[in-house]
Structures are given as C-alpha cells and as structure tokens.
Amino acid sequence: MSTFEGIPSAAFRFYEELEENNNREWWLEHKDTYDAAVKEPLAALLSELEPEFGPAKIFRPYRDTRFSKDKTPYKTNLGATTRAKLQVERATASKERSSGCRCSTGRTAAHRR
Numbered sequence: 001m002s003t004f005e006g007i008p009s010a011a012f013r014f015y016e017e018l019e020e021n022n023n024r025e026w027w028l029e030h031k032d033t034y035d036a037a038v039k040e041p042l043a044a045l046l047s048e049l050e051p052e053f054g055p056a057k058i059f060r061p062y063r064d065t066r067f068s069k070d071k072t073p074y075k076t077n078l079g080a081t082t083r084a085k086l087q088v089e090r091a092t093a094s095k096e097r098s099s100g101c102r103c104s105t106g107r108t109a110a111h112r113r
Contacts, residue, residue: 004044010037015076022072046080056082
C-alpha cells in the first residue's frame with residue numbers, strides 16, 4: 001500500500017468523462033484509470049486513517065439499477081465507510097464495566113462466584 005498523496009486530477013477527469021460515457025464499453029476501456037487514479041489513492045488514504053478509525057471499505061462503483069428509473073450502470077461518485085475505532089472501544093469498555101470487573105482469564109467477576 002502506498003502513502004496517500006492526495007486525489008489526482010486524473011480522478012476528477014475520469015468522473016467527468018464517465019458522466020458523459022456511462023456505459024460498459026467505456027468503463028472497460030478506462031478501468032485501469034479507475035484503479036490507478038481513484039481506487040488506489042482512496043485505499044492509501046483509508047490505510048493511513050485505519051489506526052484512528054478502524055478498517056474501512058470502499059463502496060463498489062457499480063449501481064444497482066433493478067428498481068431505478070436511471071439505468072446508468074456506474075456511480076459517478078466515490079465513497080467509503082469506516083467503523084470508528086473509538087466508538088467500538090467505548091462500547092466495549094462500557095460493556096465490560098456493566099458486566100463486572102475482568103480477572104486475568106478474561107472472565108467477569110460474576111463467573112468466579
């Protein structure tokens with residue numbers, strides 16, 4: 001994984017062109033550009049943010065067109081989600097406090113009685 005150096009201008013050009021050519025043939029011809037200019041920089045950013053926010057997932061570029069009037073097959077935006085590590089740690093700590101103190105085996109005090 002490389003270091004995040006920003007979103008390149010090629011990513012913005014990619015999405016501008018995709019809006020004009022939102023079809024499978026164009027996508028297949030330009031998928032390498034998507035991987036290099038869009039997906040890889042976002043993956044690098046998410047990798048750098050992982051220690052603070054936890055693991056992340058990049059949204060897929062394909063649209064679900066089954067129930068949509070708009071049948072264009074590809075999203076013209078980029079997205080990702082992360083499970084905030086701080087929230088998970090807080091929830092875990094809160095759960096441990098409410099279930100009693102932990103002994104060295106990881107069991108709560110209630111289990112030792």
